[in-house]
Structures are given as structure tokens and as C-alpha cells.
Amino acid sequence: MGLLLTADSAAQGNMLVIVAIYAVLFGFLYFVMIRPQRKEQKQKAQTLASLAxxxxxxxxxxxxGVILDITDDMVIVEFGNNKNCRIPMYKEAIVEVEKPEDAIATESSDKDSKKESKKK
Incomplete structure (x- = not known):
């Protein structure tokens, strides 16, 4: 009878180890996969909300292209030099947004760095 009780307690100990391993594995997967994905989704939602x-x-x-008009979930985008190429699309189809102020700041910093390299 004593041998039977020892076997049951050993099985419970192994079960606790397995549960602990699964808990650690789930925690690792959460921090490696789920959390960064949620952060990226929040950033994309913020970017789409700030469209102008x-x-x-x-x-x-x-x-x-350049945004011409914005509604709740759609935007009208003008593509290329042809002013007649205006296409309505869902906001979710937008991957990257560049504000006009960002483009001006980038161009001016590029010009400054070119001037400095010419002086040297």
C-alpha cells in the first residue's frame, strides 16, 4: 500500500512540472508574439486616425499617391501625375503615411548634410 501512495505523489509532482512548463511557454509566446502584434495594431489605428x-x-x-478626400472608412487617393487617376479605397489598404511637414523636414536635413560634406 505504501508503494502505491509513493507512485501517486510522484505522478502529481510530474504533473505540476508539466503545468509549470506550459505556463512559462505561454508567457514566452505572449511577450514574443501577441504583445508586439497588439502594439503594431494600435500604432496602425493611430496612423489611420491621423490621416489628413x-x-x-x-x-x-x-x-x-496623395489623399484628396476622407470619409469614415474610405479615402480618395490621386495617383501619379495624371490628375484624372483618383481611386477610392479603404483606409486599411494604406501601409505608410508621410505628412507634408515630414517630407519638408527630411529634404532640408538632406540638404544640410550635403552642404556639410561639400565643405569638408
Whole structure:
């Protein structure tokens, strides 16, 4: 009878180890996969909420254009130099947004760095 009780307690000990391993594994997966994905979703939602007319956008198809009009879940984007190429699309199709102020700041910093390199 004593041998039977010892075997049961050993099985419970092994079960606790297995549960602990699964808990650690789930915690690791949460911090490696789920948490960064939620952070990225929040950032994308914030970016889409801050869209404005005149912003330059890149779509999931790789097209680059300028926003002309915005509704609740749709935008009208003008592509290329042809002023007649205006396409309505869902906001979710936008991958990257560049504000006009960002483009000006980037250009001015590029010019400054070129001037400094010419002086040297």
C-alpha cells in the first residue's frame, strides 16, 4: 500500500512540472508574439486616425499617391501625375503615411548634410 501512495505523489509532482512548463511557454509566446502584434495594431489605428488631406500614402499594392478626400472608412487617393487617376479605397489598404511637414523636414536635413560634406 505504501508503494502505491509513493507512485501517486510522484505522478502529481510530474504533473505540476508539466503545468509549470506550459505556463512559462505561454508567457514566452505572449511577450514574443501577441504583445508586439497588439502594439503594431494600435500604432496602425493611430496612423489611420491621423490621416489628413494632402498626406502622401503608400498602399498595400505599392502605389504611392496623395489623399484628396476622407470619409469614415474610405479615402480618395490621386495617383501619379495624371490628375484624372483618383481611386477610392479603404483606409486599411494604406501601409505608410508621410505628412507634408515630414517630407519638408527630411529634404532640408538632406540638404544640410550635403552642404556639410561639400565643405569638408
Amino acid at each position: 488631406v494632402g498626406d502622401s500614402v503608400r498602399t498595400t499594392g505599392g502605389f504611392v
